[in-house]
Structure formats: structure tokens, C-alpha cells
Amino acid sequence: MDEKLYRMDGNSVSPVSYSFFDTEDKLQALIAENPDLLLHELYSAEDISAGRRLFLIGREIGLRKSADDSASMWLDVLFVDDSGLPVLVEVKRSVNPEIHRLVVAQLINYATFARLWNKSLLQNGFRQNNGAEILAEYDTDSFWDTVLTHLREETYTMVVAADKINGELAEMLAFLDRKIPDITVCGVEVNAYEGLCTTRFIGNRASQATKAARSYKEWDATSLLAKCNEVRPDLAACTEKLVNYALGCGLPIHYGRGMIYASMDVSINGAWLYQIQSLDHDIGLFVSYANLSSKLGGALSPEQILEMFSPLGRDGHPLSYSMLYIKLRVSDLAAGDNLSVFLSQCDRILNIYREHSKSLIPPPALHL
DSSP: OOSOOEEEETTEEEEOOEEOOSSHHHHHHHHHHOTHHHHHHHSOHHHHHTTOOEEEEEEEEEEOSSTTSOOOEEEEEEEEETTSOEEEEEEEOTTOTHHHHTHHHHHHHHHHHGGGOOHHHHHHHHHHHSOHHHHHHHOSHHHHHHHHHHHHHTOOEEEEEESOOOHHHHHHHHHHHHHSTTSEEEEEEEEEETTEEEEEEESOHHHHHHHHHHTOOOOOHHHHHHHHHHHOGGGHHHHHHHHHHHHHSOSOEEEOOOSSOOEEEEEETTEEEEEEEEOSSSEEEEEOHHHHHHHTTTSSOHHHHHHHHGGGOGGGOOOOBOSSOEEEEHHHHTSTTHHHHHHHHHHHHHHHHHHHHTOOOOOOOOOO
């Protein structure tokens, strides 16, 4: 090692012996179980003082090469920070011959296919690895929307964590960081000694800060409407009514921070009553029916909420939904009286929630 570590005892010092990780699994476990090892290398002191945190999603997270495939590669460790930015970590020991030959290919694979992760996989890992206090604050539809937006827009951080990163590997990481415009690529050395551990950042902090600043856009109602009208100008009136209802119903509003896709959601205790999201060629509308049911104290089951919105199936087809969301398009609501049906069911859910919570939420604004 280039640097030496000494233990002080008064005016005397004694060298501390370097200790190699005898398996990659031990290094991986150390990083997964101690997020602060990376936190203090990846973020500034100002960010950490302001409350920046890293949360573990899990180890050996499978990636698929298409939505229909099973996992064919595994990321060593996945974190997400408190802003919703994913941090992908590939762990290597310096004695591993792959550290130079294959690590670049692995990073490119992860960068290519991370967008295919789904919410259920990530949320389950998050719930298994974090305590009740963290879940209460961060396990919300809005938080996961931010995470998935970063993955979809390919804005995240990739880290090679190793016990030794030499000049050749550092140059490879710097090359990837320069050539991938919206993904931060860097390294963190993790060195073990007798009862001690040290870390060192390998990368371009100026580039890291620039990319972090570029990975967010602050949307609001005006800019969201402008973006949606750009995608589907023929749906402007319908989209505006949905936005106005959200603004007038008295529930918390959250705007997405993606650079490409605009989103806005209105939620009941973190569960979407609905979310509006600009897509490539349409405008999505999502109802978090499974989470909504849990927020209503059992007054409506998930099946009952699905039944409420079932008349809105596209072109006479059954309603489209996943395990978590009802999936609509604003274009579905533009036909006939579908918009009135949709908002009437939202009124019904709101009234049940007010009765259940006995809250002082003001009545919804008129939307007809």
C-alpha cells in the first residue's frame, strides 16, 4: 500500500498491519451493512450535514435483459439515497483478475438494464433492510416514483468498490464517467487494517456535482401542463381538469423531478389517489389502489377500488392494472363522460378517507 497507518500511544507510534479481505463476500457484506462507508465519499460534508442518507435495497440484485426475461446478471449491492437517487455498487477484490478485464463490461450492462427494475423488487428489498422509522418517512408512492424516474431516465451513480484501485482501473472509470453524460461513475477504495477501516474516493468530484445538478428538474403545475400539452395537445382540457382537481382537493401534492418526464401526484398518506405522468406519446394516469386500500382502514378493499374504476377500461377492454396500480391514459378519460366518472370515484374515496381519519381536509373544489 502507498499509505501507511500508525497507531499512536503518547509520543510513540506503531504500524498497523494491512489486512486483505480474504473473500469478496466479506467486502460486499461490509459495504452493504455500513452505508456510511460510501456516504462520506460520495457526498459533500454540506450534503451530509443537511441530512443526506443512504438506504440499502439489497445484495445480489438480479437484472433482466428484457421485461420478459428472468435475471441473468446480478449487481453486488444496491442503495438508494434519501432523494431517491439509486447508487449501484460493484464490489471487487484487487486479487480478482476480473477487476480490470470485465468490470467495465459489467458497469455497461448495469447502466443498460437497470431501467428494467420494477417497484415491487426494489420496495421489497427496501422494506426488508430498513427500520420502521425510515419506512414511515420514505416508503411512499412519491419516493418510489422518483427512484423509478431516475432509473427510466438513466440518471444514477455507479461505484466500483475495491480494496485497491490502481491507476489503470481509475483511468477506465474516469473514461466511463466522461462518456456517459448523466451517470456518475467512480470508485471507492475500502482498506482494512487491524480493527480499522479506511476509505478513499477515486473520481472527479466536479463532474459528480455537475451531473447531480443535471439529474433533477423542478416541475410545477404550469410546467407539467406545458409538457403534457406538448405531448398531447388534443388532451389539454382534460389534463387541466385533472390538475385543477388535484390542486383543489386539499391533499398533499408532489411533483416529480425527472429531467424528461413530468409528473404530479395527489396522495393520501403517501398513497396516490392518482398520478399524472407525461409519457413519450401519451399522458399516463395511475391509481395506487393497493396502497389506497390500506390507508382507508379497510373501508374499501383493493378489489372494490378496482371495481369502482372498471368502467374506464380502454375501448371496451378490461381495466389494465398491476399488483400495485390501475394503469390508465388521460386519452381514456377524454371519451364520453369518463372524466366525470373518474373524478366522482375520487370524490367517493376522499369522502371515505375523511370519515375514516376525521381530518379537517377542506371539501374538494368543483370540477364540473
